[in-house]
Amino acid sequence: MSGTLVPIRLHHDAFGRLVVTLASGEIHTGVVPVRAFPFSAPDQWISLCDESGHEVFCLNDAAELDPKTRDQLAAELARREFIPRILRILNVVEGGVASQWFVESDRGDTNFELPSADNIRRMGSGGALLIDSRGIRYRITSVPQLDAHSRRILRRYL
Amino acid sequence: MYFGGEEPALPGYEQRTLTELDTTCNQLSEPLRGMVQAVLEPGESLRAIFQPDLDGMLKYAEGLVVLTDRRLISREGSNLRIWPLAQVERLQARDRGGLATLEALGPSARLACWYHTVGRAASARDLVDAFNRLAEDHAPDGPDQDDDLAVPEGEKTTAPVNVRSLFRLFRFARAHTVALTLGLLLTLGGTAAGLVPPYLTWPLVDKVLEPYQDHVKELRSTSATADRAAQVRSIDQERVSGFRRVGFYLAAFAGAALLAWMLGWAQGWVLAWISERISADLRNTTYAHLQKLSLDYFGTKRTGDLVARISNDTDRICNFLSDTLVDFIADVLMIVGTAVVLISIDPILAAATLCTFPIIAWLTVSLRDRMTHGFLHGGRAWDGMTSLLADTIPGIRVVKAFAQETREVERFRAANLRIIAANDRVNRVWTFFWPAVALLTQIGLLVVWMVGAWEVFSGRVTVGVLVAFLAYIGRFYARLESMSRMVTSTQKAAASSQRLFEILDRPPGVPEPAHPVHPEKIRGSIEIRNASFRFGSRQVIDGVSLDVKPGEMIGLVGTTGAGKSTLVNLVCRFYDVSEGAVLVDGSDIRSFPTAEYRRHIGIVLQDPFLFWGSIAENIAYGKPDATRPEIVAAARAARAHEFILQLSDGYDSMVGERGHTLSGGERQRISIARALLIDPSILILDEATSSVDTQTEREIQEALDNLVRGRTTIAIAHRLSTLHKADRLVVLEHGRVVEVGQHPDLLAAGGRYAQLYQAQMQRGQELGSPEPPRELPLPAPEREGGDA
Numbered sequence: 001m002s003g004t005l006v007p008i009r010l011h012h013d014a015f016g017r018l019v020v021t022l023a024s025g026e027i028h029t030g031v032v033p034v035r036a037f038p039f040s041a042p043d044q045w046i047s048l049c050d051e052s053g054h055e056v057f058c059l060n061d062a063a064e065l066d067p068k069t070r071d072q073l074a075a076e077l078a079r080r081e082f083i084p085r086i087l088r089i090l091n092v093v094e095g096g097v098a099s100q101w102f103v104e105s106d107r108g109d110t111n112f113e114l115p116s117a118d119n120i121r122r123m124g125s126g127g128a129l130l131i132d133s134r135g136i137r138y139r140i141t142s143v144p145q146l147d148a149h150s151r152r153i154l155r156r157y158l
Numbered sequence: 159m160y161f162g163g164e165e166p167a168l169p170g171y172e173q174r175t176l177t178e179l180d181t182t183c184n185q186l187s188e189p190l191r192g193m194v195q196a197v198l199e200p201g202e203s204l205r206a207i208f209q210p211d212l213d214g215m216l217k218y219a220e221g222l223v224v225l226t227d228r229r230l231i232s233r234e235g236s237n238l239r240i241w242p243l244a245q246v247e248r249l250q251a252r253d254r255g256g257l258a259t260l261e262a263l264g265p266s267a268r269l270a271c272w273y274h275t276v277g278r279a280a281s282a283r284d285l286v287d288a289f290n291r292l293a294e295d296h297a298p299d300g301p302d303q304d305d306d307l308a309v310p311e312g313e314k315t316t317a318p319v320n321v322r323s324l325f326r327l328f329r330f331a332r333a334h335t336v337a338l339t340l341g342l343l344l345t346l347g348g349t350a351a352g353l354v355p356p357y358l359t360w361p362l363v364d365k366v367l368e369p370y371q372d373h374v375k376e377l378r379s380t381s382a383t384a385d386r387a388a389q390v391r392s393i394d395q396e397r398v399s400g401f402r403r404v405g406f407y408l409a410a411f412a413g414a415a416l417l418a419w420m421l422g423w424a425q426g427w428v429l430a431w432i433s434e435r436i437s438a439d440l441r442n443t444t445y446a447h448l449q450k451l452s453l454d455y456f457g458t459k460r461t462g463d464l465v466a467r468i469s470n471d472t473d474r475i476c477n478f479l480s481d482t483l484v485d486f487i488a489d490v491l492m493i494v495g496t497a498v499v500l501i502s503i504d505p506i507l508a509a510a511t512l513c514t515f516p517i518i519a520w521l522t523v524s525l526r527d528r529m530t531h532g533f534l535h536g537g538r539a540w541d542g543m544t545s546l547l548a549d550t551i552p553g554i555r556v557v558k559a560f561a562q563e564t565r566e567v568e569r570f571r572a573a574n575l576r577i578i579a580a581n582d583r584v585n586r587v588w589t590f591f592w593p594a595v596a597l598l599t600q601i602g603l604l605v606v607w608m609v610g611a612w613e614v615f616s617g618r619v620t621v622g623v624l625v626a627f628l629a630y631i632g633r634f635y636a637r638l639e640s641m642s643r644m645v646t647s648t649q650k651a652a653a654s655s656q657r658l659f660e661i662l663d664r665p666p667g668v669p670e671p672a673h674p675v676h677p678e679k680i681r682g683s684i685e686i687r688n689a690s691f692r693f694g695s696r697q698v699i700d701g702v703s704l705d706v707k708p709g710e711m712i713g714l715v716g717t718t719g720a721g722k723s724t725l726v727n728l729v730c731r732f733y734d735v736s737e738g739a740v741l742v743d744g745s746d747i748r749s750f751p752t753a754e755y756r757r758h759i760g761i762v763l764q765d766p767f768l769f770w771g772s773i774a775e776n777i778a779y780g781k782p783d784a785t786r787p788e789i790v791a792a793a794r795a796a797r798a799h800e801f802i803l804q805l806s807d808g809y810d811s812m813v814g815e816r817g818h819t820l821s822g823g824e825r826q827r828i829s830i831a832r833a834l835l836i837d838p839s840i841l842i843l844d845e846a847t848s849s850v851d852t853q854t855e856r857e858i859q860e861a862l863d864n865l866v867r868g869r870t871t872i873a874i875a876h877r878l879s880t881l882h883k884a885d886r887l888v889v890l891e892h893g894r895v896v897e898v899g900q901h902p903d904l905l906a907a908g909g910r911y912a913q914l915y916q917a918q919m920q921r922g923q924e925l926g927s928p929e930p931p932r933e934l935p936l937p938a939p940e941r942e943g944g945d946a
Binding site for chain 2: 014015016017034035036037038039040041044045047049053054055058060078079080081082083105107108109110121134135136137
C-alpha cells in the first residue's frame with residue numbers, strides 16, 4: 001500500500017484557493033481538505049471536497065503522498081482546523097449548569113463557556129474533547145499528563 | 159426576484175443605523191476607539207467594525223477590520239492595511255467547526271483573509287452585509303433548519319403488594335454468601351458489644367459508688383468523737399481505691415463502646431458493599447431480561463415506567479438491603495439480647511419493662527395494612543407523574559406546536575396534587591403511629607420506675623440494678639421505635655421488588671429453540687405457509703401464504719391496518735405465528751437461534767433510530783468490528799458519505815449533539831448504511847421513505863436501490879410509486895392476501911390495487927402532482943437478478 005504514491009498535486013491560485021490536479025489530469029479549484037475521522041483516524045481518509053461539498057478525491061492515507069504534497073496538505077488542514085489544545089486549566093467558575101472555563105492553550109490563553117458536563121467527551125487513550133457553547137472544540141491530548149490542578153478540576157466533570 | 163431586506167437569518171440587522179454604529183464605536187474600548195478614529199479620513203463614515211480574534215497562525219490575537227463608505231481597513235498588531243472599496247470585489251464569510259474566515263477578494267486575487275472563532279462570526283457577517291449594501295448587491299446566506307428525534311412509549315399496570323417478593327431477593331444474595339455471613343457475624347458482635355456498657359452501670363453503682371457513699375456516711379457518723387486526722391486519712395484511702403475502680407469500669411465502658419462502633423462500621427460497610435452488588439445484579443438481570451422480551455411487551459408499557467423500575471426500584475431495594483435490613487437484624491438481636499439480660503437480672507422488673515411491648519406490636523400490625531395501602535397509593539400517584547414526564551418530554555414538539563404548554567403544566571400540577579392527596583392520607587397514619595410508640599415507651603419507663611422503686615424499697619433489688627435497667631430500657635425502646643419506622647421502608651421495598659419480578663417473571667417473547675439449526679449462509683428464499691397471527695382477540699394475519707424467491711423484491715400494499723407491518727414482523731421473528739409457519743431456505747425460522755437469524759436481516763424503518771454515539775458507531779451498530787473502509791463504503795453506497803464529510807467532525811461527529819442535528823433524510827441514509835454494512839440476505843423496508851419529502855425521497859431511493867440489489871426484499875410503502883422496482887406486488891386486506899401480480903396486470907384487473915392506485919393518482923393530480931405518477935406506469939420490471 002505504502003509503496004505506491006498517489007500522484008496528486010496541490011497548489012494555491014491567486015485567490016488563495018486550493019487547486020488539486022488529479023492523476024487523470026483533472027483539475028479542481030477551490031477544494032477543501034476534510035478529515036473523515038478527525039479523532040479516530042486523523043491521518044487516514046482525508047477527503048478533498050469541492051465548494052458545493054462533493055467529494056473529488058479521497059485519500060486513504062496521508063502516507064501515500066509524496067513528502068511535499070503531504071506537507072502542503074498538512075498546512076492546509078492546519079489552516080482549516082481550529083481545535084485549540086488545552087495545556088492547563090487555570091480556573092473554572094461554576095454558574096448553575098453552565099460553567100466558565102479559563103484555560104491556557106497552544107493558541108494562547110482563552111476562556112469559554114461550557115454549557116453542561118455533557119459537553120466533555122472522553123476520547124481514546126486518555127484524551128478529552130470539550131465543546132463550548134459556540135461549538136468550538138478544545139482538545140486535551142492526555143488527561144493524566146496535565147498538572148495536578150487541572151486534573152483535579154477535570155475530575156469533577158469526567 | 160430580490161428578497162434583500164427580508165433575510166430571517168440576521169434578525170434586527172437591517173434596522174441598524176449609522177447612529178447605532180457610532181454608539182458601537184463609543185462602546186469600544188478606549189484604545190480601540192482611538193485607533194478607529196485615527197484611521198478615518200475627514201468626512202469618511204464608519205459602516206461596520208469587525209474584530210477577528212485569531213491571527214494567521216490561528217493563535218488568539220485581537221485584530222480589527224473597519225469598513226467605511228470609502229475603504230476597507232485592517233489592523234493586525236501595528237500593521238495597518240488599507241484597500242479602497244473599488245479594489246474589493248467581494249467579501250466572503252465562512253465557518254466550519256468553530257473556525258470562521260472572512261475573505262476579501264479582488265478582481266484577480268484574494269486581498270486578505272481574517273480568521274476568527276464562531277463567536278465573532280455574526281459580526282463578520284454584519285460587515286459582509288454592510289459591504290454588500292454599499293455595493294448594492296445583496297447575497298446573504300441563511301442557516302439550515304433541522305429535524306429531530308422522538309422516542310417510543312407505551313402503557314402501565316399495577317398489582318397489589320406482597321412482602322413475600324422480598325424473600326425472592328435471596329436468589330441474588332446467594333452469590334455473596336461469604337460476605338453476607340461476615341456481615342451477620344459483625345452485626346452479632348456489634349450487638350453484643352452494645353449490650354456491655356449498660357451492664358457495667360450495675361456494678362459501678364452497687365460495688366463502687368454506693369459502698370463508698372455508705373462508708374463515708376458511716377465514718378462521719380461513728381467518728382464524731384474519734385481522731386479527726388485518722389478519719390480524713392481513711393476517707394482519702396477509700397476515695398483513691400474507689401476512684402481506681404471507677405476508672406476501671408469507665409475504661410471498660412469506653413472500650414465496649416469503641417468496639418461496638420468499630421464493629422458497627424465494619425458491618426455497615428460490608429453490608430453496603432453487598433447491597434450495592436445485589437442491586438447491580440438486579441439491574442443487569444432485569445435489563446438483560448427486558449432485552450429478550452418481545453416487542454408487544456414494550457407496546458403495552460410506558461417507557462417512563464420501565465425506566466423507573468430499573469433505576470428507582472433497584473435503588474430502593476439497595477437502600478432497603480443496606481440500611482433497613484441491617485438495622486432490622488441488629489434491632490431484633492438487640493431486643494432479644496436485652497430481654498435475655500433483663501430477665502436474668504430480675505424477672506419481675508423485666509416483665510414490667512416488656513409490658514408495653516404487646517401494645518406496640520398490636521398497634522404496628524393493625525396500622526401496617528393502612529400504611530401499606532397508603533404508600534402503594536402514593537407510589538402509583540408518583541408513577542403517574544413520572545409517566546407524564548416520560549410522555550411529554552419526548553413529545554415536546556407536539557406540545558409546543560399545539561401551544562399546549564399551559565395545559566401540560568396544569569396536567570402536571572394535577573398529577574402532583576394526586577401525590578399530595580395520597581401522601582396526606584398516609585402521612586396522617588404514620589405521624590400518629592410514631593408519637594404513639596414514643597408515648598408508649600414513656601409509659602413503659604414510668605412503669606419500670608414504679609416497679610423498680612417498689613422493689614428497691616422492699617429490698618428485692620439494689621439501686622444499681624435499677625440504674626442498669628433504666629440504661630437498657632432507653633436502648634430497648636429506641637430499637638422498638640426504629641423497628642416500627644422500618645415498616646414503611648419494608649413495604650416500599652416489597653412493592654419495588656414486586657415490580658421488578660413482574661418483569662423478570664415474564665417469559666421471553668420468542669423462545670429459543672431447544673435444538674437450534676445454525677444458518678450458515680442464507681440464500682434468502684422465504685416461504686410463508688398459511689400463517690395466522692392473533693393480537694389479543696384480533697386476527698391480524700389470517701392464513702397468508704406467500705413464496706418469495708432469493709433476490710426477489712416484493713411490494714406489500716394495502717390500507718393502514720391491513721397487516722403489512724405485522725407480516726413483516728413475523729418474517730423478522732419479532733413475533734411468532736399463532737398458526738402456520740415461516741420458512742427461510744426451507745427451514746422453519748423458529749429452529750434458528752434468534753440472534754443468528756436476525757443477523758441476516760436488514761431493516762430500514764420509517765423513523766430511523768440513531769443511538770447516542772458517533773456517526774461511525776451508528777453505521778457500525780450491527781457489526782461493531784467493522785473496519786473504516788467498510789464503514790465508508792457503506793456510507794458511500796447509502797449516499798451519506800458527502801453530507802457526513804460536511805459535519806464538523808466527519809464520521810466522528812456525535813449524533814444528537816448540538817449543531818449535529820441531522821435531517822430526516824440524512825438520518826434515514828445513515829440507517830440505510832447501517833443495514834448495508836451487515837450485508838443482509840433479507841431486507842425489510844418498512845415505509846422507509848414515507849416520512850420525507852419527495853426530493854429527499856429521491857435521494858433515499860437512490861441509496862435504497864443500491865441496498866436492494868441482489869437481496870430478497872420485502873418493502874412496505876404507502877406511496878405506491880416507491881415500489882416501482884418491485885418484482886411482484888402483494889395486496890393485503892384485513893390480514894389476507896387479496897391480489898398478487900405485477901403493476902400493469904393488477905391495474906388491468908381493476909381490483910383492489912387499481913382502486914388504491916386510482917385514489918393516489920387522483921390525489922396526486924389534485925395536489926398538482928409532485929407525487930405518485932412520477933415513476934409509474936412501470937417499465938415491466940426485469941425479472942430476476944438473484945446474484946448476490
